[in-house]
Amino acid sequence: MAEHQNQPIAALATAWGSSAIAVIRTSGPGSIELIDRLFEPPGRLATAGGNTVHHGILLEPRTRAQLDEVLVSIFRAPRSYTGEDAAEIMCHGSTAGVERILAALFAAGFRQAEPGEFTMRAFLAGKLDLTRAEAVREIVGARTAESHAMALQRLSGALEERINAIKGRLVTLLAAVDIQLDYPEEESGEVVIAPEVVIEIRDSIRGLLASYRTGRIYQEGVRVAIAGPSNAGKSSLFNELLRQDRSIVSAIAGTTRDYIESPIAVAGVPVRLYDTAGFRESNEQIESEGMRRSREILDAAELVLYVVDATEGVAPHQREVIEALRDSGRLVGVWNKVDLPGAADAPAGFAAVSVATGGGLERLVEIIGERILPDSLAWTGEPVIDSLRQKQLLETAHQALGHVLEGLADQVPVDAVALDAEEALRALGEITGEVTTADVLDAMFSGFCVGK
């Protein structure tokens, strides 16, 4: 990625598909002049000031055929996302039109931006540190309001500040060591590094490390499958849970997805809800494709809502399945149809509900929420990490500080101990991107979407 850093790049930045409008993002020295040559009225963009919007016609570079009626926003270095001259083309949201415009831009001298390249250029220009660059990716992938707020907090620099505060304490500690090493005659004591300070710093790092599970669960979400015998009310429960989640996500996604899987949010956590009743049920000996897929989904689900008809009770052959789910810690029993005459009382571990009347459903959603997000994992508003890269670097720092403490306990010479403290400092610096390598950057930004 790093080789062609100064070349003008272009990419579709909005989601692919027919829509009212689409935005094509460009950046790089000369990008505004290149687009100006394709723009009518001519000369308008090349002379435009930064942060201005211009209406006009985009032309094909060779044939000069009209490509679209567009709005072009002009940004002048350094006041742009990337810190470079940049232009954003807002065109009609036709897939064919976007293709035509991109082809024209590539013919005119732009190249296709690589995933995350805009944000990488912003990082290289010093516009944001690596924790904020990662937050850009995470914010795009956020599927609930909570995971969005969490990523936004990182984008606004809360995690960067936290890391910098920890780094600051380590720097102070190392500065004292340096002084003692430089002027040994001025100090009388042997140990200049106070173990309790190191322990405090290590605890801060451990606190951030502990937030990783919280970050992942809000970002990645969990799979919840609905299982149980025929006619127990699986599909009705599925539909009712979708209906209760009034977010636009479900509503829109539901129209384009197969009805057997739908995203909902429970306690702020993105949930993929599966209705295994959607699969073909078969009594044949040979395992059908549907049964195989159904079993795969049940095996992969973090939680299984096992629905039983309260007027029928648990049939003997179901006990085994229920026990297996309970043993794996994934069972949420749903004792449905409790409003009907002849309904038995719910056994232990089953929530009494009536999907038909809605009774008990609110409590069921609460139970699901408690199970997928125990109190220990719920977001408290403190900065959390959800990047594996950050977690591994924090672990390195944590381990290095452990070596510092061991060294102090073993009365290792202070200059040797300082090497471990410096290792911790280096790892923390890598989290924010203060020290980094081209390989690390390439690996990190390749996980971005194109246009970001």
Place this chain on the structure above:
Amino acid sequence: MAEHQNQPIAALATAWGSSAIAVIRTSGPGSIELIDRLFEPPGRLATAGGNTVHHGILLEPRTRAQLDEVLVSIFRAPRSYTGEDAAEIMCHGSTAGVERILAALFAAGFRQAEPGEFTMRAFLAGKLDLTRAEAVREIVGARTAESHAMALQRLSGALEERINAIKGRLVTLLAAVDIQLDYPEEESGEVVIAPEVVIEIRDSIRGLLASYRTGRIYQEGVRVAIAGPSNAGKSSLFNELLRQDRSIVSAIAGTTRDYIESPIAVAGVPVRLYDTAGFRESNEQIESEGMRRSREILDAAELVLYVVDATEGVAPHQREVIEALRDSGRLVGVWNKVDLPGAADAPAGFAAVSVATGGGLERLVEIIGERILPDSLAWTGEPVIDSLRQKQLLETAHQALGHVLEGLADQVPVDAVALDAEEALRALGEITGEVTTADVLDAMFSGFCVGK
């Protein structure tokens, strides 16, 4: 729709889904001030000039929590798409984030824009006529470069000009009638309306009417299904046709769709290509769901590529299927594996190909193109119509001019004949929206996507 015309409206204008950025469009008197109250730094937007872009933070109206880091473009009436004050919010392309921002806007006083409402406001403000408003919708739905170019031509006013030219001729003709009716003594001749002029005008209208099939085929496209016995090479042909169509559309759509259906472009026409081999094949008596779907797709397809293994030839039980397809005019025979030893010569109506070597495929694509788009329907660059509304109004005008000609032949008094000519003029005026009703507008714009 017409009741709340002045209320500020907001809608997501880019495609739904995770992406680098998303754009939320707003319009209406006071819209800029409403957003300013949610924007940091405060007061910046309210005092901003038109066509300027501003970087800042969007806040939740009650909690003042940060919603996103955004760019807001400001447009001042009348220099905006709708002719009203308007603001476009470019935010991170997170589905959860878009929901949060829309919720904040609605809480702040915006209401959800109805489908096409931005364009309807533009029409009501005199920014574009109805043929161009319809082109806005068509341009968004365009699936090939050709259909996009065709819609863009209408957007740039080519159809409006054509209609206006026809109207102009009718107005001239009616003006002459008026003069004769007002001053009968000044004219000696009986017939002031020359039939040959009416015939010319009617022919122009007929020409536009004839373009309707061309417009529809480029806009809606055709379904092409691949059928034939097992192992004849159906799936290989399907994959090869996808591979040959190098448009980004296919590449991207292919990653998210079931592989048995994929959009490609042939001769500029959008084609939905179906591989019926993707369905379960079954020898059982009972018709499987897959077989039923397979048959439905074959029945609905405008063209069927029937693939035969040239080393096997046509089996007796296939003859009936092939003849039925030939009789319905939908057969394109594909004589595959002609490179293998023992391959028989292709019979009449079959194209000899080798999917494995690529031989004959180019010619096959040509044949498909000729069949789905005969020369008589190919786009010549002249304005075409593809809206049923326009077609029906042109038919009304055409019919009314027929009555004019009948009246002239029957020597009906000229003032009665003029009524029919006025009817034609009214229909043409309705096409461009010169005369229209709220009902017509509501019906027309409800076919738009939200945010347009």
